[in-house]
Amino acid sequence: MDSLRKKARITRVTSIASYIGLMVLFTLWFMVFHPLGTGKLWVIWAVHVLPLAGFIPSILSGNPRSHAWLCFVLLLYFIEAILAVTTSVETRTFGLFYTALVTTLFTSAMLYARWGSQFARLSHEAEQASN
Structure with missing residues (x-):
């Protein structure tokens, strides 16, 4: 159980x-580094x-369940990240960072949803057994 907690x-x-x-990357990209300037990009x-x-x-x-729902939402971001890498030279570097962050977030959120829920269930069962 200690391994699962870690x-x-x-x-x-x-x-x-x-x-x-990912939030910082979006802020930097759309407010500072975007190739079209920084005009009305706050909407995007x-x-x-x-x-x-x-x-x-x-x-x-x-909440492990919310992490699982986050994974579903991240699939849309992953599609956009891959498009940013492959579409133009101006967005390639942004797209690489974007893809790396979305992939890391997806993988870690998915694993937390699994291990966090297993740990919560085992903790609850151990607490019930001790009572």
Whole structure:
């Protein structure tokens, strides 16, 4: 059970770090480095950030089910990341970072959903057995 706790903790920390990294990447890209300038890109930034921002309370609370739902949403971001890598030279570097962050977040959130729920179930069973 200690091994499961360590796995859940590592994947949760990785999820939070890559989640924050993805938000920072969007902010830097759309507010500073975008090849079209920084005019009205705040709307596109909001379209990228707001769906992810809806997961902030559940990510911080460590709910495994919310991590699983985040994985479904991340599939759309993954498609866009691959398109950013393959579409133009201007977005290639952004797309590589984007793909790496989305893949890391997806994998760690998926593993946390699995290991976190297993740990919660085993903890609950152990607590019930001790009572």
